[in-house]
Amino acid sequence: MNKARHIAIIMDGNGRWAELKGKKRAEGHEVGAKIVREITEFCSKNDDIESLTLYAFSTENWKRPRLEVEYLMKLLKKYLDSELENYLQHNIRFEAIGDIRAFSKSLQQTIKNVQEKTAHCDGLVQSLALNYGAQDEIIRAVNRIKNYENDITEAMLKNALDCKHDVDLIIRTGGDHRLSNFLLWQAAYAELFFTDTLWPDFTTNELEKIIKDFTKIERRFGGLK
Numbered sequence: 001m002n003k004a005r006h007i008a009i010i011m012d013g014n015g016r017w018a019e020l021k022g023k024k025r026a027e028g029h030e031v032g033a034k035i036v037r038e039i040t041e042f043c044s045k046n047d048d049i050e051s052l053t054l055y056a057f058s059t060e061n062w063k064r065p066r067l068e069v070e071y072l073m074k075l076l077k078k079y080l081d082s083e084l085e086n087y088l089q090h091n092i093r094f095e096a097i098g099d100i101r102a103f104s105k106s107l108q109q110t111i112k113n114v115q116e117k118t119a120h121c122d123g124l125v126q127s128l129a130l131n132y133g134a135q136d137e138i139i140r141a142v143n144r145i146k147n148y149e150n151d152i153t154e155a156m157l158k159n160a161l162d163c164k165h166d167v168d169l170i171i172r173t174g175g176d177h178r179l180s181n182f183l184l185w186q187a188a189y190a191e192l193f194f195t196d197t198l199w200p201d202f203t204t205n206e207l208e209k210i211i212k213d214f215t216k217i218e219r220r221f222g223g224l225k
């Protein structure tokens, strides 16, 4: 049976969830943050799951209206400030992937602070993808190692990426069937699950069911059964 050691989620559908309820998109993001907490806690209690990587803000999301971007930045800071205690309580190590240099100094400080304060935790690793784009990640990795005098190997490039672990299972909520620049390298052999459920409606029950279906898949990695 497969183990879902590294799960990654494209948390999509916050805006549509809110619009369907006649609310502002911001409310969808706010409920979305609560779901992040629930799903993370659930994963921290499952011994098979080592890492949970969540797509929270892409390198393309800057194209959104300024007010929505500002709201998302505020929400992120609020989430991280309130979450520290919870991370420590559940032995969760927080890390950010993506280029956070684009964020305000104070948000960068919050991110670094939570990373440092949870660095000793050896339970689940929750990675938030923040100003993350896989193409940007690969380019930054190549630039880090380009002056090495010998040929670049697969292991070297992998090690220079923000996210150094292959993904076992990628889930996208919100009904679209695309990766939107998420973990392109690490997803080489990931199993992909798409659900119409909008992220604010996503539940631990649905996650449990997806994991159960994942465990039964025959993963061949190019070999034979």
Ligand code: IPE
Pocket: 011, 012, 013, 014, 015, 016, 017, 056, 057, 058, 061, 072, 174
């Ligand atoms: C995902 O929900 C959250 C972020 C991208 C920040 P969306 O905001 O993309 O919601 P929809 O897709 O418009 O419904």
Ligand code: IPE
Pocket: 010, 011, 012, 013, 055, 056, 057, 058, 061, 176, 178, 180
């Ligand atoms: C993907 O959702 C990014 C995040 C969930 C953070 P988007 O809503 O930005 O993706 P597209 O625009 O539908 O591809």
Ligand code: MG
Pocket: 012, 013, 014, 174
């Ligand atoms: Mg979307």
